[in-house]
Amino acid sequence: MMAFVHQTVLKDEAVAALAPGAGKVIVDGTLGGGGHSEALLRRGARVIGIDRDPAALAAARARLVAHGERFEARVGNFGDVERLLAGEAVDGLLLDLGVSSPQLDTAARGFSFQQDGPLDMRMGADGETAAELIRRLPESELADLVYRLGDEPFSRPIARELKRAQPATTAEAAEAVGRAVPRAKWPRRIHVATRTFQALRMAVNGELEALAAALSALPRVLKPGGRAAIISFHSLEDRLVKERFRELEGRCTCPPGLPVCGCGQRGSFRPLSRKAVTAGEPELESNPRARSAHLRAVEKVP
Numbered sequence: 001m002m003a004f005v006h007q008t009v010l011k012d013e014a015v016a017a018l019a020p021g022a023g024k025v026i027v028d029g030t031l032g033g034g035g036h037s038e039a040l041l042r043r044g045a046r047v048i049g050i051d052r053d054p055a056a057l058a059a060a061r062a063r064l065v066a067h068g069e070r071f072e073a074r075v076g077n078f079g080d081v082e083r084l085l086a087g088e089a090v091d092g093l094l095l096d097l098g099v100s101s102p103q104l105d106t107a108a109r110g111f112s113f114q115q116d117g118p119l120d121m122r123m124g125a126d127g128e129t130a131a132e133l134i135r136r137l138p139e140s141e142l143a144d145l146v147y148r149l150g151d152e153p154f155s156r157p158i159a160r161e162l163k164r165a166q167p168a169t170t171a172e173a174a175e176a177v178g179r180a181v182p183r184a185k186w187p188r189r190i191h192v193a194t195r196t197f198q199a200l201r202m203a204v205n206g207e208l209e210a211l212a213a214a215l216s217a218l219p220r221v222l223k224p225g226g227r228a229a230i231i232s233f234h235s236l237e238d239r240l241v242k243e244r245f246r247e248l249e250g251r252c253t254c255p256p257g258l259p260v261c262g263c264g265q266r267g268s269f270r271p272l273s274r275k276a277v278t279a280g281e282p283e284l285e286s287n288p289r290a291r292s293a294h295l296r297a298v299e300k301v302p
């Protein structure tokens with residue numbers, strides 16, 4: 001089996017936001033290689049790790065076995081976090097969104113245009129593959145999806161070419177995208193298929209839907225004083241997190257300068273930082289993936 005190596009993003013910042021310690025129970029909803037979980041366990045917390053990918057769970061279990069009963073791994077979708085916790089309220093929830101490096105780098109998982117493999121892209125074992133999604137969706141819906149989730153200006157010709165080609169492998173899909181985009185318009189810094197592959201991956205795995213479900217469960221999942229920290233890599237995800245956190249925080253409508261709030265419009269959460277936290281230079285130098293990472297955190301008012 002290939003070694004499971006994933007460079008953890010914004011580790012210190014996420015751990016600081018969650019304020020772990022002895023007696024605290026923290027859910028790592030995107031266990032992956034267990035990098036964040038390990039740091040939380042080292043600070044004395046009990047960690048419940050969730051991942052929909054059985055390969056990630058196996059790797060994290062092996063890495064974290066030394067922490068004994070303080071670490072527990074559960075297979076599932078973090079969108080179902082409330083059900084996975086069976087009503088237990090916790091002190092922290094961490095989400096480090098997206099895919100892990102081993103998922104991207106394993107050709108057979110079908111995420112990569114760099115290495116040929118079946119056009120799969122599922123993080124877990126269930127649901128529709130990317131090849132099946134392309135076959136099922138009408139061309140206009142496929143184009144909308146590539147435009148919305150991939151921010152791809154050539155979404156319409158790409159959807160037309162994908163429907164025509166019915167790709168079964170990642171190489172066939174990447175070639176179809178390449179044919180659809182005029183050569184002079186190919187992006188310089190990224191592969192011509194990057195945006196389309198991102199959109200297909202997000203759709204196959206229902207990534208925005210899972211995030212929305214986890215965000216709406218926050219008030220019930222966290223104890224008073226509990227914290228949520230979410231690292232996103234996509235502007236749509238970051239917007240969803242920002243908007244939901246704002247909603248939870250509520251908005252005071254008192255005139256500025258009033259010594260105490262009199263409107264009572266305050267929510268039951270408070271932000272832990274005004275702006276999203278991003279990676280510093282040393283991390284960016286060693287991990288280019290950190291470039292688009294945005295960490296936002298909130299606390300449920302004790």
Ligand SMILES: C[S@@+](CC[C@H](N)C(=O)[O-])C[C@H]1O[C@@H](n2cnc3c(N)ncnc32)[C@H](O)[C@@H]1O
Pocket residue numbers: 006007008009029030031032033034035036037050051052053056076077078079096097098099100123207210211
């Ligand atoms: C970026 S990696 C996490 C890496 C981890 N924080 C570390 O430092 O090793 C994201 C992980 O979350 C998992 N994942 C993504 N969406 C998920 C979802 N909706 N439910 C459960 N797991 C999910 C992926 O399978 C992947 O293993």
